[in-house]
Amino acid sequence: MDPVVCLYACALFLFGLCAGSFLNVVIYRLPHGASLLHPPSTCPKCSSLIKWYDNLPVFSWLLLRAKCRSCSEPISSRYPSVELATGLLWGAVGAMAAKFTLEPLVLAGVMTATLVFVSILIAIAFIDYDLQIIPDELSIGGTVLMLGASAALPYLHPSWVETIPEVPGQVASLFGGVIGAVGGGGFILTFSIMGTLLFRHQITKAQVEDPDISTAIGFGDVKLLTLVGAFLGWQSVLVSFLFGTVFGALGGIVDKVRTGSWPPERIGIAGAIRYRWHSGGSVIPFGPFLCAGAMVMVFARTPVLDWFHSIILPLFR
Numbered sequence: 001m002d003p004v005v006c007l008y009a010c011a012l013f014l015f016g017l018c019a020g021s022f023l024n025v026v027i028y029r030l031p032h033g034a035s036l037l038h039p040p041s042t043c044p045k046c047s048s049l050i051k052w053y054d055n056l057p058v059f060s061w062l063l064l065r066a067k068c069r070s071c072s073e074p075i076s077s078r079y080p081s082v083e084l085a086t087g088l089l090w091g092a093v094g095a096m097a098a099k100f101t102l103e104p105l106v107l108a109g110v111m112t113a114t115l116v117f118v119s120i121l122i123a124i125a126f127i128d129y130d131l132q133i134i135p136d137e138l139s140i141g142g143t144v145l146m147l148g149a150s151a152a153l154p155y156l157h158p159s160w161v162e163t164i165p166e167v168p169g170q171v172a173s174l175f176g177g178v179i180g181a182v183g184g185g186g187f188i189l190t191f192s193i194m195g196t197l198l199f200r201h202q203i204t205k206a207q208v209e210d211p212d213i214s215t216a217i218g219f220g221d222v223k224l225l226t227l228v229g230a231f232l233g234w235q236s237v238l239v240s241f242l243f244g245t246v247f248g249a250l251g252g253i254v255d256k257v258r259t260g261s262w263p264p265e266r267i268g269i270a271g272a273i274r275y276r277w278h279s280g281g282s283v284i285p286f287g288p289f290l291c292a293g294a295m296v297m298v299f300a301r302t303p304v305l306d307w308f309h310s311i312i313l314p315l316f317r
């Protein structure tokens, strides 16, 4: 392995573990409107303050053998899982960025924007999984951040910089971000309206169990794809939605194996559409799958888009 790539990946893996530790706080406190900085972390079972040496990402959990030092109650494997996932994804961003040939300042900007985007998606995925909500602070706040990054870094939407050379690169790139946000959000909103009309019968049935369900796709998911589009652009956000749908269908199959139930309406796209799939009492939100789809496009945007172009463009010839 190229030593530069290795250095970037390892350094960002370690920073990512620490970022994951902070994301655990975001995931648990943000939906309840609690401060992210105060009070310091305590054991959820015995409320004793967690010392810094027991709060090292992943390592402390392993050293403590997943038990609280004061009350010996088990510590959820969720904490080290979020830390490890964040570490690995940050490391992957580092490995990817090490291959970019950009000026150092631009490289730092692109890397920072990508790390922030990836981290917001991790937080959204876990919060939506836990509570079936996507906080506006993350989706709308993230969209604003990503549009700001688009304006500051023309590298994020290079095709728009090429398409409209008459305007400064920053303006063209911001335009690309806005088109991506409107395209992503607008697409899934249309999809949601169509799905709501198409699956009205199932939605009415699902409402008996959960009165909050009123549309095929939650409005939180619309805001999530607005965020994804602002960073990835309109083409990638649409492809990321396709991946999200496939992952959602696979998730439905896994859920079937787990719970041993399989309502037929959960198969395929109809199943991936979130009128939330009820199975043995478990609810599968769509957000985590959309986040996974967006992650694919973060790391494999160019080859995946090239592949799509090679399939779609000949159709118009």
Ligand SMILES: [Zn+2]
Pocket (backbone or CB within 6 Å): 043, 044, 045, 046, 047, 048, 068, 069, 070, 071, 072, 073
């Ligand atoms: Zn404890």
